[in-house]
Amino acid sequence: MAEPRKHEKYNALIYACHGLAPVRTAVAHPCDETSLSGAVEAAAAKIIKPVLVGPEARIRKLAASLGLDLAGLQLIDAPHSHAAAEKAVEIVRAGAADALMKGSLHTDELLAESCARIVASARHGGSVMSSSWTCQPTRNRFSSPTPR
Numbered sequence: 001m002a003e004p005r006k007h008e009k010y011n012a013l014i015y016a017c018h019g020l021a022p023v024r025t026a027v028a029h030p031c032d033e034t035s036l037s038g039a040v041e042a043a044a045a046k047i048i049k050p051v052l053v054g055p056e057a058r059i060r061k062l063a064a065s066l067g068l069d070l071a072g073l074q075l076i077d078a079p080h081s082h083a084a085a086e087k088a089v090e091i092v093r094a095g096a097a098d099a100l101m102k103g104s105l106h107t108d109e110l111l112a113e114s115c116a117r118i119v120a121s122a123r124h125g126g127s128v129m130s131s132s133w134t135c136q137p138t139r140n141r142f143s144s145p146t147p148r
Helices: 008-017 033-044 056-066 081-093 107-123
Strands: 023-028 048-054 074-077 099-102
Touching: 023 033, 023 081, 033 048, 033 056, 033 099, 048 056, 048 081, 048 099, 056 074, 081 099, 081 107, 099 107
Parallel strands: 023 048, 023 099, 048 074
Antiparallel strands: none
């Protein structure tokens, strides 16, 4: 039987966050166990300060079924996933959150909302930039691509 995979790099990343202020994060449509518990656990670890955006009754019912405490977390009602994506992106654009987290909605729903202005800008001579972080198994560190 294979030994469980170790997560030293992931744990190192989480540990590195402990000295930082929680990031205000709009969580779009956290309506499944993974996305809601992930947001609540990250809040408890003081990594993010989530703004949960989605169908309030559904999110509260899910939290109760999972035994998650939403006390102290901001919840903004949005009737369905597309509306949640639209509202979450609006919250970030308005400066009320600094990051956007995908919940249980299709990636294209979230990207359509978050990229609409970027694509329009690029069509009119603006530039488009992206960033990603990778974990390199052969190295004991995380890295980000360097602009060239």
